[in-house]
Amino acid sequence: MFNTIFDNTAVGLDVKTVLICAAISIALGFAIAIAHMKTSQTTKGFLVTLAVLPLLVMAVMIMINGSLGTSIAILGAFSLIRFRSIRGRAKDLLAVFFAMMVGLALGMGHALFATVITAIGIIAIVFFSTTPILEPNRKERVLKVVIPEDLDYEDVFADIFKKYTSKASLVKMKTMNMGSLYKLTYDIKLRSGVKEKEFLDEIRVKNCNLKVLLSEPVCEEEI
Secondary structure (H helix, E strand, O other): OOOOOOOOOOOOOOHHHHHHHHHHHHHHHHHHHHHHHHHOOOOHHHHHHHHHHHHHHHHHHHHHOOOHHHHHHHHHHHHHHHHOOOOOOHHHHHHHHHHHHHHHHHHOOOHHHHHHHHHHHHHHHHHHHHOOOOOOOOOEEEEEEEEEOOOOOOOOOHHHHHHHEEEEEEEEEEEEOOOOEEEEEEEEEEOOOOOHHHHHHHHHHHOOOOOEEEEOOOOOOOO
16 A cells, blocks of 8 residues: 555656655645644744755655665765754654655655655644643743852752742752852742742842743753
């Protein structure tokens, strides 16, 4: 059922077949880009990348055409692009991998397989993005606080944590600014009904209004 549309017995590829795969790749890339646009905050440049990426990966697969040397060279080029790119969010990386998978399938001539998988993948992405399934506990937070060196970092926020959190543990501490400042990282769980602004205001009073960052556990932003 999912047989390739390429004629492996022929010398070279039929132009009509390649054009059909190219049209399908653009259509599927466009569908992936629309799905990503509807479920994530993104930019037009990234959406254009998703729309065109299956076509480019398909062209690469056709150029390789079983050549080991060419495939190693292409792998090196892809690795260079990967390590020179900025770190993306998880959903952006998922969308890129999705688009590349479609391009790989089309580059091998599996047009029907690529179409079916794209439809199933888009349905799964939209479903999980628009329903509460897999929704993390929003009360779990990472708190990063900078304090002056004259404060005892072990118990400096104990009273505040007792008032506003049901769990608070210091997971990392490091010095800053030639040892004159400490940066503390806590895993915390806010109590039900707690207003984050009130919590942060008390933290700021205690740490002399130095930098404070309250984020979800997946956030890697530094202060």
